[in-house]
Amino acid sequence: ATWFSNPDVAIERTYRRADGAIVWVAAFGSRGDKSFHLFEHTPDTCYPLDGWAIDRFGTASVALRGGPRPLTVNQGVATHQGDGTRMVFLYFYLWDQPGRASRDGVLSLRIAAPVTRDPDATLAMLSGDFLPRLFDTTLAWRRF
Numbered sequence: 001a002t003w004f005s006n007p008d009v010a011i012e013r014t015y016r017r018a019d020g021a022i023v024w025v026a027a028f029g030s031r032g033d034k035s036f037h038l039f040e041h042t043p044d045t046c047y048p049l050d051g052w053a054i055d056r057f058g059t060a061s062v063a064l065r066g067g068p069r070p071l072t073v074n075q076g077v078a079t080h081q082g083d084g085t086r087m088v089f090l091y092f093y094l095w096d097q098p099g100r101a102s103r104d105g106v107l108s109l110r111i112a113a114p115v116t117r118d119p120d121a122t123l124a125m126l127s128g129d130f131l132p133r134l135f136d137t138t139l140a141w142r143r144f
Helices: 032-040 043-050 119-134
Strands: 009-016 022-030 052-062 071-080 086-095 106-114
Touching: 022 119, 043 052, 043 071, 043 086, 052 086, 052 119, 071 119, 086 119, 106 119
Parallel strands: none
Antiparallel strands: 009 022, 022 106, 052 071, 071 086, 086 106
């Protein structure tokens, strides 16, 4: 409520995979002016305020089962400064229409998991297995 100005959509779920891995999924969505709060409060800017150090951050292309192009996501690795636990995270934005008008709404999807072996294996699980189960295709679209 505080950071996202009471978003129109707020969904948080915890999943446990058959192999025991835990995955956290959060979706926040808004329309109009308050949708800009979704871009202000991203994991790479807000996690450090909660005691996490961002060890690695960048973008990645995630191949999906179908569609003309991969899905580009922001991804990172973070270490909690208090207890040394590590996690990885992915996030990206979804719009209902190609015009990407904030008045029509935008959804921020965030996927994270604790690191159990090494960060690259956990990122591979999220981007190679978990995310393609949520989205199996992308639409043809070019920025310009």
